[in-house]
Amino acid sequence: MDRPAQLVARPMERAVAYDPGTAADSLHLRAARVLDGNWTGTSTVPSRGLYPHQWSWDSAFIAIGLRHLSPLRAQTELETLLAAQWRDGRVPHIVFNPSVPLDAYFPSPDFWRSSTAGRAAGAPRTVQTSGIVQPPVHALAAWLVHLADPGLSRARGFLSTVYPRLAAWHRYLLHRRDLGGGSLASVVHPWEQGMDNSPCWDAPLARITPAPARSFRRADLDHGAPEDRPTDLDYGRYVRLATDYRDRGYDDGRPAPSGPAGPNAFAVEDPAFNALLIASEHALARIARELGATGTARHARAERLTAALVDRLWDPARGMFLCRDVTGGELIPERGVSGLVPLLLPALPRDIAATLVRTMCGPHFGLGSTTRLVPSYDLRGEAFDPHRYWRGPAWFNTGWLLERGLRLHGERGRADALRRAVLHTADASGFAEYVDPYTGEACGTTDFGWTAALALDLLHDQPAWDKGTATAFKGGDRG
Ligand code: 9WN
8 A cells, every 4th residue: 555545544543633721621531541551650651552661752851741640759750760860860762571471672781781781880789770871851840740739749749859960961861972073962863862763863873783683573563563663773773783882882982082082983063963962051051050050161161062062063055954974973964843843942043043944834844834834854755654653743741841842932823823833733633652744644653651651741831941941041141
């Protein structure tokens, strides 16, 4: 069946009209049910079947929604993740639940071997983790969680517990991961950036010799349709990169003398990863202020990093940010949604913010005309596929980030429309992991943690946005 015929043959299963008045209560209940179902007692799994452990950036997004249901659970979510931090400051991308069978997810703890292979880097002894990281959404999440119930937060000493850990996490990224020497953090594996299978990685990944398919068993195909997931060839490359990193003790090395990316065969500066670091640095400044420090130096650093982001990754011809291949030294000429995410930065030059909005609404992303939600990749790109993992479908975390960015930059009408589309599609798709950007059809798994959490946040946060949430993104010492 060709693709258009397939789209007609697979309509959205539960097309409900989202009416803010009547649907909000039931959407709230359904989202809360997903988060309750995925709660383990100390954290929330992204999905009971496909992702049965704790994931780093998922937990941050989940905490942002969970704060509306239970500020205590939201605080616990972040504390559990940060308790698994390594001594060198990295926050691992997965914290494994020891009661889940080893073959439920691959790569499992016996692949990463964190407590032995990661010993020199300071991996914890009592909990098993992966050795790579994910985008640093955590300080932003911690600040928003604090704002949901400052009384409880102060009584529990929430911010004073998490602040030193978050500061060490940012230090790790800013110092150990500045592999390109231009102040931005690099990712050393596509899983670190979180948009695992984006066509932006195709060129740098092509240099990697894949691990043989028979050397590992994918567990994801037990739960997801093969046509929605990465290919075996890409998986082989992911496994090779992770194996090599593990076998050198998760050492990030020094950029020189082994070349611009040090010992890393894959090193990329990504706009979304760095924009989230900057937004989190602004949030860390606010946390510092709440704890009695000034926060001024952190705001200033966030503004310097914004300038570095523009300097190194802005592409005026395409009207968006691109990824930089640090090993090859060049910008990667692919339009991924990651290149729009810096819209959430307050210190972004006004003309760049306006250009990003135009690009988001233009033919490559189609928001407000051809697409319901912003696709993960260029609608006109050769590799575009509306169902394949991060190669076209829309995700709800990027929808949430762009809604926040539009609102921050005064695009209230567009932000309201995107908010309505996120809420409607999250509910109608059964809180899908991702959706076809044109039809809203569910892909991947359903009852997905951050989809439920971020829908809940958009549902609740509207009145508080201007006085509360917006200040987490804003620079200076205002608010
Ligand atoms: C690898 C958990 C994670 C998300 C990522 C998403 C996917 C894992 C996988 O699921 O990645 O980390 O097995 O594909 O790409 O963004 O954090 O939800």
